[in-house]
Amino acid sequence: MEKDVEKLIIQLQMLNQQLQSVLVQKQTLMLHNTEIDHAMEEIKDNTGKVFSIIGPVLIEKEKKSVKQDLNERKEETELRIKTLEKQEKMLKDKIKELQEKFKEMQSALGTAE
Structure with missing residues (x-):
């Protein structure tokens, strides 16, 4: 019975570590969002030039293209956040x-004692 308790404690520790990892990933994605x-707010009313960073290079791009890229990235991060939230709930349960x-x-x- 004591061996079962030890196994259970180890399992709990592993799950807690996984939960911490998921929470850190989620927080990082929320910050990215x-x-x-x-960035979307900055270019919303911008009538001047719009630049985008690609690797170490800063290039001029069309405002429409930058907005589309930002929207796609936002959708992707929101989807990843939802996935992490499901994992978080599963781990907590x-x-x-x-x-x-x-x-x-x-x-x-x-x-028993």
Whole structure:
């Protein structure tokens, strides 16, 4: 029974690490989304030249093309965020389930002694 408890603790630790990784990825994507929003706001009323960075090079592009690129990137990041949110929920549910199982095992060990 104690070996089962140890396995459960290891499983919980691994799930918590996975959850932390998912949360960091989600936060990074949300920050990226905010940057895209700022860029879209900047070019919204711009009547001058619009530039885009491609690798280490800054090139002039049509405003319409830049807006389209930004919209595509925003859609892509939002989709990735939704995927990460699903993973986050799944991991949290599994962690909660294992925590309850851990409490049951602790109770069983406590009454067995």
